[in-house]
Amino acid sequence: RAICDRHGTLLVFDEIPAGLGKTGKKFACEHDGVSPDIVVLGKALGGGILPIAAVVAREGLDVGADFAFGHYTHEKNPVTARAALTTIEIIEQEGLVANAATVGAFALKKLTELKLKHPLIGDVRGRGLVLGIELVTDRASKTPANEQAEKVMYRAMERGLSFKTTFGNVLTWTPPLTVTEADMARAISILDESLSDV
Known part of the structure; x- marks a missing residue:
């Protein structure tokens, strides 16, 4: 924040993958006590079903409120707008x-x-x-265990657990906001079994 302020640069946070509660706060930037100028939202905003995104800006940046930039058939859809509002209501309620x-x-x-x-x-x-969950062939050198990560991922998938890998060796879990501790315990059990297979 301080660097952006010093250089007159806007601070923009892409909250599409982590916003609307995924990190345990409504917005990920809240963990660090940072107030961005602009927050970008999407995916979860439509309840994971309907495509909608939003750009939310601080006061003073709303420069287009009094005029239209043009009209496209894919914008201003009332169904997706209602889905976004309902999604936010459900998350809160x-x-x-x-x-x-x-x-x-x-x-x-x-x-x-x-x-x-x-x-x-x-x-x-x-x-x-x-x-x-970062997999390595050696903890001291932190050499990425890409091959093993792929095997673990497919073993887990065979058992009913789906996730992706990032950088080839990080098992990346982003379950839905409605996941329970019982669901998570089962997922961790599947991971344990899958790691034991490799």
Whole structure:
């Protein structure tokens, strides 16, 4: 924030992958006490079903409120706008941000315990329901275990757990806000079994 202010640059946060509660706060930037000038939202905004995105700017940056930039057939859809409002209402009414924080903390604790059992796990990190399990061939050198990560991913998929890998060796988990501790415990059990196979 200070660097952007010093250089007269806008601070823009892409909250598309992590916003609307996924990190255990409504917006990921809240964890660091930073107020961006612009926040970009999408994906989850439409309830994971309808395509909608938003650019939310601080007061003073709303320079287009009094005129139209043009009209396109794909913009201003009332159905997706209603979906976005309903999504936000459900997140708030059902306490899904708090659920993400609680279940995420549970998962982080259990995954950290799993690290003690499996030398292949080099690091476990996360905020809320944005979790990363880094697989390495050697913890000292932190050499990425790309081949093993792919095998673990496919073993887990065979058992019903789906996730992606990032950088080839980080198992990236981003379950829905409605996930329960029981769901997460089952996912961690599947991961444990899949790691044991490799």
